[in-house]
Amino acid sequence: MQYRPKTNCPKQTRRSGVVGLVLTLLAALASHAQTATPIVSGGAGFISTTNAGVTYFQPVIAPVAAVPLGSRVLIESRADLRGFISRENGTNGPYNGQFFATLEYLQMDVIVNSRMTLTAGRFLTPFNLYNERLTPIWIRNFQDVPIIYPIGTRTSGSSDGAMLRGTSVEGRDWQLNYAAYFSASSKVEQFDSGRTAGGRVGVFVPSARLEVGASYQRFLQDEHINSVGTYMAWQPRPVPVDIKSEFAHSPRGYGYWIEAAYRNRRDGKPYTWVSGFQPMFRMQQFFRGTIAPEDFLPRTNTQQADFGLNYNLPHNVRVSSSYSRNFSSTGNSNIWNIALTYRFLFPVLPGGKQ
């Protein structure tokens, strides 16, 4: 016999209540759509990877929903829906597929004043710059995340709690930005996070297009460990190069990555077939510390050189390719990536070109 919860509320009454709620919210959103409208954005793609001879495919769609409530409140969310298709025995046998759905963030942002935004809910852990800014598949230059990515972003790259962030001080040619957060531990599926506290401080110099910053995280669960990091992003004006770099340290190990990419941002110039090319290079090193289960870091010291060539097509379509050589005491290997990504953006409610 199937268990049914006891309730005093007739089904019809509950249904009318829910319908009323939905209709009222829709009416509110529709009226607010005159000034700003809910949107769905994000990236979709297909990634093919061959790592040490083992090939797998990943169809991905990562939608972002943003719902403004007035000019001071925004509810936003991103999910990652991903298939993983590989051969049963690695290099032979029939192909098998698995499906993974991950809620990366679901947060409410309240703009308290011009210097501070309060974020509550599930948000991307603000450690260095990669996790918050470069993870979307249509933004990242290389489809593989850096080796040191798990440092400072445990356990899932997302945090459940509250965060204060903003630009605290602004000079004539510099801005000081900050983020400080606390996260509770959660083992709930789709809301997995570690009990952590931390923050990030950065200085951005617009005239030089240079940003440098530092991050700190205290992991307060099971064992108390500190992770620290520094980052740099620089687009020098005289040469069309985009340089980004991170360093991260924790008792589990430390390392860095530095990436240089041709800056093919068109800056308002018309698209030409030549302007779509984007060669890239990334160097990474990781030095192992104490080994802990499930820290998602390599078991031994690792070096990796990544060479990539992207081609940007019109209408936000991009073809990416890269080759990486991985050097490790457990064996060297080649990693090949080919990907097709598309960035989409559309309003949820109709409204023409208003």
Place this chain on the structure above:
Amino acid sequence: MKSHATAILLLLGSLVCGMAAQGAGRKSEPSQAQENSKAATRTSNADATNPDGGKLFQTHCNRCHNAPDELSPRVARTVVQHMRVRGMLSEKDVQAILNYIAPE
């Protein structure tokens, strides 16, 4: 009886939420217009105090991604609100970028 009271409370709660959101929208209209006009004044007044939205877009947004193809003003407002939080943009930069990517 209890079930009806629950349903009525639910409906009232949702109405209050809806009205609050509408109120926020209404309140934002004049302030949005004022801010836009201020931003427009700043733009027309000078580069001395600031903001060239195009330059700001290149400096802030192009650091990570290219501009989307075309945005309507109401979509652009949501996008810059999202990026204000994500990219830690200051209020004046947000206004200038908004005026640049979706001029009204």
